[in-house]
Amino acid sequence: MxxxxxxxxxxxxxxxxxxxxxxxxxxxxxxxxxxxxxxxxxxxxxxxxxxxxxxxxxxxxxxxxxxxxxxxxxxxxxREQLDTMLRQARAPKVHDWLVNYVVKKSPHAEELRVAWKADADPVVASAGWALTSERIAKSPEGLELAGLLDTIEAEMKDAPERLQWGMNQALATIGIEHAEHRARALEIGERLEVLKDYPTPPNCTSPFAPIWINEIVRRKEE
Structure with missing residues (x-):
């Protein structure tokens, strides 16, 4: 054929x-x-x-x-191809699919996570945070979760939109997956109020971290 x-x-x-x-x-x-x-x-x-x-x-x-x-x-x-592709991927859906469908399956994912999270471009940095959320949930060994919460607490409120979403996801993931950090994650979310008023369709969970954390934890405990 x-x-x-x-x-x-x-x-x-x-x-x-x-x-x-x-x-x-x-x-x-x-x-x-x-x-x-x-x-x-x-x-x-x-x-x-x-x-x-x-x-x-x-x-x-x-x-x-x-x-x-x-x-x-x-x-x-x-690795260099993926880095170039991410910087070319300005449409949000392309950026999202590249990170989730390709980079997460790549042997270069961890190296790129570290490099991107520290990048000066907030769109690139948001990809680093998305990969960090993946590690928080699936392989947190070696991550300094308290340090991540420090960074989120200091920077999320004033971060550009895409980077703010990435940090917010990491905040929620820490609160959901790591009970020992849950109270602090909830407190940071309540105080910063990031995405508190985000319009959420019926039957969908709000991206506001305290609601998101509590809802997913409740489902896991059912």
Whole structure:
């Protein structure tokens, strides 16, 4: 069976473009109009194709980049490639999928976590915090949780939006996963009031850390 060409895939993505979907996505900073369920269906059909993924990424098209992240081979990327890709990924959904679907599966994840968390670019730093939340939950050995809480307490309130979200997730994860730090995590969240008034749809948990922590802990204890 012949490999699908980049031109064929780009034509298919163009055919899936929905102006109303684009309008809704652009309000969140994502400049594409492709339904993500349909995008995943395309990826499922294409299966893993690393070379195609690299071509899709190089188009600089948001829908194509999202598809690239679904058909790539995460462990095939060099550390420098992933660092470059993160700095190119300005659309929030591309940034999110790159971190969650690719970098977390990479052998370079821990090295990148440390480098990105200290980066001067707040969008890059937010990826470092997302990877830190993953470690807080799954492999906290070697992390200084009290020190992370110190940083969050000092910096989260005035951090740019994306970085603030990353720190807030880490705060909530510490409170949820580590009972010995829960009281302090709750206290920091209550005092800083970050995302306290965030509009939350029915049946969804608020991102306000004290509500988030208490709700997930309650579910775990049921």
């Amino acid at each position: 012949p490999e699908t060409t980049i031109d064929e895939v780009m034509a298919e993505l163009a055919a899936l473009e929905d102006p109303k979907m684009r309008e809704a996505n652009e309000k969140r900073g994502d400049d594409h109009g492709v339904n993500l369920s349909k995008l995943r269906a395309v990826a499922k059909r294409l299966k893993t194709q690393q070379e195609l993924a690299l071509e899709l990424w190089a188009t600089n098209d948001t829908a194509a980049r999202l598809l690239a992240l679904l058909v790539c081979r995460p462990k095939a990327f060099a």
